[in-house]
Amino acid sequence: MTSEPAFPHLDDAALAALAPETLAVAAGRPERGPDSPVNPEIVLSSTFVGLGGVGEGSRGYARFSNPTWEPFEDAVGKLEGSPLPALLFSSGMGAVAAAMSLVPVGGVLVAPRHSYSGTLGLAQLKAERGELTLLEVDIDDTEAAVAALDGADALWVESPTNPMMEVADLPALVAAARTAGVLVIVDNTFSTPLGQKPLGVGADVVVHSATKYLAGHSDVLLGVAVTASEQLRGRLHQHRTLHGAIAGPVEAWLGLRGLRTLALRVERSQATAGELARRLEAHPAVVRVRYPGLPSDPGHERAAAQLTGFGSIVSIELDGAEAADAFVSRVALWLPATSLGGVESTIERRRRHAAEPLTVPEGLVRLSVGIENVEDLWEDLRQSLESGL
Ligand SMILES: *Cc1c(COP(=O)(O)O)cnc(C)c1O
Numbered sequence: 216m217t218s219e220p221a222f223p224h225l226d227d228a229a230l231a232a233l234a235p236e237t238l239a240v241a242a243g244r245p246e247r248g249p250d251s252p253v254n255p256e257i258v259l260s261s262t263f264v265g266l267g268g269v270g271e272g273s274r275g276y277a278r279f280s281n282p283t284w285e286p287f288e289d290a291v292g293k294l295e296g297s298p299l300p301a302l303l304f305s306s307g308m309g310a311v312a313a314a315m316s317l318v319p320v321g322g323v324l325v326a327p328r329h330s331y332s333g334t335l336g337l338a339q340l341k342a343e344r345g346e347l348t349l350l351e352v353d354i355d356d357t358e359a360a361v362a363a364l365d366g367a368d369a370l371w372v373e374s375p376t377n378p379m380m381e382v383a384d385l386p387a388l389v390a391a392a393r394t395a396g397v398l399v400i401v402d403n404t405f406s407t408p409l410g411q412k413p414l415g416v417g418a419d420v421v422v423h424s425a426t427k428y429l430a431g432h433s434d435v436l437l438g439v440a441v442t443a444s445e446q447l448r449g450r451l452h453q454h455r456t457l458h459g460a461i462a463g464p465v466e467a468w469l470g471l472r473g474l475r476t477l478a479l480r481v482e483r484s485q486a487t488a489g490e491l492a493r494r495l496e497a498h499p500a501v502v503r504v505r506y507p508g509l510p511s512d513p514g515h516e517r518a519a520a521q522l523t524g525f526g527s528i529v530s531i532e533l534d535g536a537e538a539a540d541a542f543v544s545r546v547a548l549w550l551p552a553t554s555l556g557g558v559e560s561t562i563e564r565r566r567r568h569a570a571e572p573l574t575v576p577e578g579l580v581r582l583s584v585g586i587e588n589v590e591d592l593w594e595d596l597r598q599s600l601e602s603g604l
Contacts, residue, residue: 222247231293235409236478242293243286243471255286257468279456283464287471291429291439294408296415301441302451303467307404307424308333309460310438313451314400314422315371318347322368327354327383329376331402331424332570338371354388355381355514361391369398372418375405375514378530378565378581379574380505382514385521389417404428404556409481410524414443420451427556428527430473431480435466480558480586484527487592488584492529494593500542500600502578503532527584528555536577539564543580545599548591555583560592 224247225233233241245251258281265272274280284303291301304310311334318324318341326338328351335351342349350367352360354376360383364370370392374383385401392399400420401413407428413421423429425437438460440451455461462470492506507518508525518525533539543551549562561583565571584592 222249227293231296231298235294238293239290239477240475242290243474245286255283255468255471257464258282259464278459278461281461281464281467283467284462287467287474288439290471290474291408291423291425292441295403295421295441296408296412297441297443299441299443299445299448301439302448302455303425303462303470304438304440304455305460305462305466306436307331307422307426307438308337309455309458310422310424310440311402312337312458312460313454314420314440315341316454317398317400317420317447317450318369320346321348323348323350323366324369324371325350325352325360325363325367325397326371327373327376327381328352328574329354329379329381329572330371330373331377331404332568332572334371334373334402335572336570353381354383355517357384357387360388364392364395364397367395367397369400371400371402372413373402373405374411375507375518375526375528377405378528378579380507380512380514380528380530382507382517382521384517385411385413385418386416389413393417405526405528406522406524407477407481409478410522410526414441419444420447424556425470426554428481429477429556430470431477431557432469432473433554433557433559435469435473437462437466437470481524481527483586484584485524487586487589488527488529488582489525490589491582491584491593491596495529495531495596498597498600500533500538501531502534505530505532529582529584531580531582532576533578533580536564536566539578539580540567542599545602546595548587548595549582555581557583558586560585560587 261277263274288300338349341347350363352363399418401418403421404424421441423439489508495501496504506529507514549560552561566577
């Protein structure tokens with residue numbers, strides 16, 4: 216009998232110790248063997264053969280688990296620094312809903328006033344139905360947020376917030392929440408695990424709209440929830456199984472495919488965002504720029520201390536809704552569209568959405584910076600700003 220050639224490979228511990236940009240490329244690969252594929256296969260099956268016992272096939276039905284989810288779940292779990300794989304959902308809101316189900320019935324949820332509108336909408340709906348009490352806070356006001364934790368059951372954090380770009384003092388909030396026995400859930404969509412790892416400072420659950428940076432190409436909707444607690448993961452898994460917000464295998468595969476270039480995309484778009492923020496701040500047609508990378512930004516010091524990057528979202532304020540709408544209507548390279556985190560730059564006036572909080576200025580335009588050339592992006596913004604002067 217000929218012995219098969221050995222293919223050295225990194226075990227889980229060795230993989231988890233890699234730099235994040237390496238991890239995004241190396242994690243979630245099929246086992247190495249002669250002629251093994253380098254990418255996972257897409258398994259299109261709604262059910263799996265098995266008798267249910269150990270070694271007899273226990274996967275069951277594709278709403279419980281699917282082999283195509285697992286490489287992506289494994290990679291995202293490791294990127295967030297969890298010993299457990301992430302749980303994949305059909306959308307960011309699928310993951311948000313599962314995480315929010317951890318708030319006990321009748322419990323108190325503290326959340327940022329400027330949370331993602333879907334998250335806030337879900338929390339408000341639950342509050343209207345008497346399922347929970349919602350306390351909205353300015354999440355960059357640590358003192359107010361900590362005061363709200365008295366008697367609370369869960370704290371929801373987004374940082375930086377959408378679209379106001381407020382930066383939370385995450386370590387201080389988590390420490391106060393732990394002392395008060397309050398569960399902490401962090402929506403890490405804006406920062407990505409390359410910018411901050413909330414589990415590392417003691418948060419209980421991290422959620423992402425993987426539709427955004429993790430998948431990165433505006434071609435799928437996906438969500439993930441990550442926790443280092445077996446017990447919480449069990450509850451999130453149960454929620455996914457019973458509510459059915461499961462990802463399709465093709466979408467899961469695309470998610471992992473997108474994740475491979477996460478570090479390159481974030482590095483480029485972040486550098487470009489910083490440069491555009493500086494130029495926009497110096498432009499006379501721009502009233503205000505919110506970008507934590509600008510030394511003038513109120514969140515700058517905190518962001519510099521807590522984040523390994525300032526992100527790729529820049530919010531600017533123009534002189535009212537009309538000026539902002541006109542500005543957005545004149546760009547030709549930037550895509551006037553909602554959503555963010557794709558390779559293509561998108562731009563929108565946020566208050567055009569009825570669900571946007573009224574504390575977001577009418578003239579606020581959110582820019583999601585993609586990976587295009589910085590001069591091309593600037594020229595498009597500049598011509599639009601200046602044809603309105
Ligand atoms: C888009 C988004 C969501 C919702 O994700 P979907 O994939 O659209 O369901 C949640 N949180 C943040 C911060 C987002 O930007």
